[in-house]
Amino acid sequence: MTIRTPYKEESRDNGLGACSDEAMNVRITVALQGRVVAIDQVTDRRISDPFVQAGKQIAIKLERLRCPVHGKTASNVRLHFDVSGAVDLQYDSCCEKLGTVIGRALG
Numbered sequence: 468m469t470i471r472t473p474y475k476e477e478s479r480d481n482g483l484g485a486c487s488d489e490a491m492n493v494r495i496t497v498a499l500q501g502r503v504v505a506i507d508q509v510t511d512r513r514i515s516d517p518f519v520q521a522g523k524q525i526a527i528k529l530e531r532l533r534c535p536v537h538g539k540t541a542s543n544v545r546l547h548f549d550v551s552g553a554v555d556l557q558y559d560s561c562c563e564k565l566g567t568v569i570g571r572a573l574g
């Protein structure tokens with residue numbers, strides 16, 4: 468008699484990140500005409516494209532930056548571009564070590 472049990476190996480947390488193949492999801496907002504607008508609400512591609520491209524560049528960098536302790540990347544990444552084009556980056560991190568790594572790489 469064979470008892471089938473769900474395969475457990477995959478769910479073991481090895482700290483390397485289970486979804487490393489997925490592109491990092493970055494939420495982008497921009498200041499337009501005194502309002503804060505989510506980038507997917509901007510219908511004019513000529514306006515939104517440069518922000519989307521800039522967001523991708525930052526996402527690519529962030530994907531490579533891992534916490535030396537936990538091997539995790541930043542999560543819940545948010546980018547806000549203000550009127551002057553300056554970018555404000557916010558993210559959740561597993562600990563301050565990851566914040567240090569990111570601050571050094573992007574700062």
Ligand SMILES: [Zn+2]
Pocket residue numbers: 534535536537538539560561562563564565
């Ligand atoms: Zn950490």
